[in-house]
Amino acid sequence: MDEEKLINAYLYRFPINVQDCKDNEEKIGEVKITTHKGMHKYLERLKNLPIMKDNDQGIFFVHRCIKDDMNGEAFQLIFLNELRENREATKSYGYDFIEQAKIMGYWVAETPLTKYYLEDLMVDILYEASFFGLSRGIYKQKKINLIK
Template sequence: MKTVQEAFRSVDENLLINGYYLVEYPEKLDDFDDNVTIKEAKEYTQYQLHQYLHRLKNLPIEQSDSNGIFYMYRVMKDGMGDFTDGLTFVEDLKKDGVEAGNYAYDFTPQAEVLGWHIADNEITQKHLYDLLTEIMFELSIFGYDQEKMEAENNKLSEAIENLDKAKVSEHVDLSDFFEDEVAQDEQEDQLEHAAIIAAGEYSEYSRRKELTQIMQGLGIQTK
């Protein structure tokens, strides 16, 4: 398996930026001053993204005890089959098998994530550009250099601490949020419930299937 950094180095940079990233996450023209033209905004965004990718391709890897593996699997989206990305860890696969969970990584240093790996699974490789697009986005949530990550991490810790101290109501009445909705009949309720269950089973089956392939490739006995 290639590392995340090796995967970034192996793909077509222009295709990744223009064919995938800016399609999924287009320029936000409201972020620019009124005197900046659309052409200038697009050129600046292109420059920033190329600089960002240059950073990801060349940043020294920070070794860690965790061995993350990114992969893609199938989900239902808007009533149709689609794909999403997942992150698991070798340690969890050894311990929990296909029960291993998915993880967020937006608070993880770029230098550590770049040393993790990309699964060789067929679906993952077929949708490699989609996966790298999501990794690019997640690793830039707090800035292209993650310069805002420490401050945001402190805010999160403070919010959690305040939440622990706060008195939270044991009962939350959600009826006010749906008072304008037209009630479904019993059959609609049943069909909606069945659709939700089916969508969850579909994605969970695919996730487990992909994890099984990863484990087989690593020589980890499947449970």
């Protein structure tokens, strides 16, 4: 997947908030360049993370969701051991509190719908994995604060 295209898709879906830059003296173009560089660093760090394996092998996938409050595609995470036991009753999970090193070891399903929406799924994973910020240090500190 093209990294620049992925970053552009991410920033299209989650644009830079001008309010966050109000104390910043940089011009909008400079903020955009800085943000792109930060996203490249984030992706590079994720690529180089040592993958943290555990007994739960996660699988990301996309499925259609038609309910009163939702109509469209939904991004899901399930775990293989639960899928084997519970089959269609398997629960899906949020992934904003899962460590990035674990997420990097999860699978992406090769279903036609998942392949079609792969870029959107990757943007969602990047966003959720950066819930506490793009750097690992911020994530660890926020997680400690949340536990307290």
